[in-house]
Amino acid sequence: MTQSAPSALPHEEDQDAKRAALGYVSEAFAEGCLDGIDGDCMAQAALFAAFQELVQTYGEEATARYAEGFPDRIRGGSYTVRPQAQH
DSSP: OOOOOOOSSOHHHHHHHHHHHHHHHHHHHHHHHHTTOOHHHHHHHHHHHHHHHHHHHHOHHHHHHHHTTHHHHHHTTTTOOOOOOOO
């Protein structure tokens, strides 16, 4: 399977689904940490599970191309959590 990543959902529904999925993953991550699993270990396991799913869905080459953009996104702050301004 080497298909691209089409979205079957309209943009707004797709974004809602992604937010919900992130909430589930964040909850699982927090539960693991509360059970004493190191955050770094949880992060590596989450990345492994995510890449395993992407490879299964889109294939190795498409997933590798997708991952090539990570260095720029990481350096650009896409994954940096910034404190929200209080009103």
